[in-house]
Amino acid sequence: MKREAFEEMLTGGHPNSLGRTVEVVEIVLADRARLGELYACYQSDDAVVRLRTSNGLKRISREKPAWLVPLIDGFLTEIAALDQASAQWTLADLFETLAPLLTPTQRQQAEAVLKRNLAHHTDWIVLNQTMKTLGAWAKNDAELTQWLVPQLERLSGDGRKSVAKTAAKTLKQVMRDA
DSSP states (O other): OOOOOHHHHTSSSOTTSOTTHHHHHHHHHHOGGGHHHHHHGGGOSOHHHHHHHHHHHHHHHHHOGGGGGGGHHHIIIIITTOOOHHHHHHHHHHHHHHGGGOOHHHHHHHHHHHHHHHHHOOOHHHHHHHHHHHHHHHTTOHHHHHHHHHHHHHHTTOSSHHHHHHHHHHHHHHHHHO
């Protein structure tokens, strides 16, 4: 039987559906050697494939975070450069999950990516997930807290309820931890 390529499996259907993402995740969890094939789907010309790739990697990170360690440098460069909201909000989620596994240099690079996204991105999910990750990281980092507070104050006045609410909640948490 011919092995089906992940890009084919992640193509088609309604853009907001998972399609066959869960099936792809199950295949990777059963055969770690195929993780690179899933990661390579970020190079697809199809935005839906890249969205589902993000979803799949996020699911794998929850079950096998150490498996993603070899991909971290790619997340910090290739994926951080993608102009796609789903890739950026996934990075915030992955960086939070993988934080204990990041080297100090990777942590600095991840923080720079997240700061850029918080300061310049407009997508509400990117903003919300990035605030949550940076808020958690600021707990033991006075320099990050100092940078983050004005950003959270700005976003707490955002016209989108979820952004404003997440900013206010994160600001309260950061100030309590400071």
